[in-house]
Amino acid sequence: MRAGPSQEDIRRHNLGALLRHVHLGGPTSRAELTSKMGLNRSTIMALTSDLTAAGLVREELPRETGRAGRPSLVVRPESSRVYVFAFDVGPDRLAVARVGLGGVILDRRESVRRRGAFELDELTGALAGFARQMRRKTRADTVCVGAAAAVSGGVRKADGVVTFGPNLKAEEVPFGEELGRKLGLGLPVSVGNDANLAALAEHSRGVGVAVRDFIYLHGDVGIGGGIIAGGQLLGGHEGYGGEVGHMVVNPGGRACGCGSHGCLEAEVGERALLEAAGRFGAGQQGRDAVRAVVEAADRGDIVAQEALSRTGEWLGLGVANLVNIFNPEMVIFGGMLREIYLGSAAQVRTQLTLHAMAPQREQVRLRTSALGDSATLVGAAELAFAHVLADPLEVLARANG
Numbered sequence: 001m002r003a004g005p006s007q008e009d010i011r012r013h014n015l016g017a018l019l020r021h022v023h024l025g026g027p028t029s030r031a032e033l034t035s036k037m038g039l040n041r042s043t044i045m046a047l048t049s050d051l052t053a054a055g056l057v058r059e060e061l062p063r064e065t066g067r068a069g070r071p072s073l074v075v076r077p078e079s080s081r082v083y084v085f086a087f088d089v090g091p092d093r094l095a096v097a098r099v100g101l102g103g104v105i106l107d108r109r110e111s112v113r114r115r116g117a118f119e120l121d122e123l124t125g126a127l128a129g130f131a132r133q134m135r136r137k138t139r140a141d142t143v144c145v146g147a148a149a150a151v152s153g154g155v156r157k158a159d160g161v162v163t164f165g166p167n168l169k170a171e172e173v174p175f176g177e178e179l180g181r182k183l184g185l186g187l188p189v190s191v192g193n194d195a196n197l198a199a200l201a202e203h204s205r206g207v208g209v210a211v212r213d214f215i216y217l218h219g220d221v222g223i224g225g226g227i228i229a230g231g232q233l234l235g236g237h238e239g240y241g242g243e244v245g246h247m248v249v250n251p252g253g254r255a256c257g258c259g260s261h262g263c264l265e266a267e268v269g270e271r272a273l274l275e276a277a278g279r280f281g282a283g284q285q286g287r288d289a290v291r292a293v294v295e296a297a298d299r300g301d302i303v304a305q306e307a308l309s310r311t312g313e314w315l316g317l318g319v320a321n322l323v324n325i326f327n328p329e330m331v332i333f334g335g336m337l338r339e340i341y342l343g344s345a346a347q348v349r350t351q352l353t354l355h356a357m358a359p360q361r362e363q364v365r366l367r368t369s370a371l372g373d374s375a376t377l378v379g380a381a382e383l384a385f386a387h388v389l390a391d392p393l394e395v396l397a398r399a400n401g
């Protein structure tokens with residue numbers, strides 16, 4: 001017979017739940033926590049005092065409330081003391097941030113990288129170098145409790161190995177393990193697909209907060225996606241789910257890097273747009289080049305307008321398929337798709353009207369990313385905090401060694 005959860009299990013769960021509340025919701029009064037968590041006052045008091053003793057939160061008197069009586073203490077995360085490292089390996093940039101509990105970006109470094117595949121050693125060396133620079137500037141009482149990286153490519157759920165991706169020269173790359181070794185903090189480095197993590201970021205802190213079913217579409221050079229279903233990321237059997245960029249929208253269309261033809265990514269990706277706008281090559285690439293097409297279209301450039309219009313049609317067709325299949329409450333356009341959508345919203349909506357079924361279509365809201373270029377980095381930070389929120393005291397004990 002299986003025993004039910006022990007008192008210790010329940011306490012551990014409640015500590016994590018309380019910490020999650022202040023991590024995502026910001027400073028919260030004890031009274032609010034009592035009602036939100038459905039626990040009694042003395043339990044909330046005991047939990048906050050445990051988390052305070054561990055240095056994860058602190059309690060303060062609120063600012064003047066104007067009401068009579070004893071005010072409820074406000075619980076706030078120790079953002080400047082407890083932090084994680086978040087890494088983002090994009091096609092055109094490397095970014096590293098030191099992110100405090102509560103999601104505060106305390107420090108951030110970014111470098112432009114030339115496009116193409118890198119050696120694992122070179123890439124992890126550069127990222128660890130940034131982290132070391134930041135660590136040298138921290139106060140002595142700070143504690144790093146986790147690290148995670150967003151990479152464009154496929155990440156196997158079972159072991160976090162990057163099995164494919166445009167940024168690394170080899171396949172089956174133990175990226176997290178190598179970065180962890182170079183960081184030398186004695187912490188494992190979690191790894192996730194960049195679009196999946198950006199979706200989680202929008203769900204935790206962006207336009208998708210409190211939206212239980214949405215699809216996030218991420219454009220960089222290619223198109224990635226993250227599907228949030230019932231409040232959870234849909235990872236699929238091995239963690240590769242959400243590769244909406246390789247949904248075929250135009251059989252017999254443009255060749256795709258994956259070997260197929262007419263994938264959403266091949267028709268809507270950066271190269272397709274720049275070629276259609278007559279701007280491919282000539283040293284123009286990346287989000288700036290995409291923004292330049294949208295700006296030119298705004299100014300009345302007909303070639304740019306036509307390129308954007310065609311791209312918007314393919315994008316809308318892809319969105320219509322996704323809306324039919326997943327019945328999302330919201331579709332979010334992030335990365336360079338943010339710009340492309342803003343420049344072609346009319347075409348996207350037309351395709352949706354033509355191809356999506358009425359009940360799904362009428363409910364769905366189309367939105368742009370609230371976190372913009374930080375979405376992947378914010379998502380990596382949330383991944384790094386995940387195990388802290390699952391078991392706060394254990395993680396802290398380990399970090400303090």
Ligand SMILES: [Zn+2]
Nearest residue numbers: 246256258263
């Ligand atoms: Zn493809």
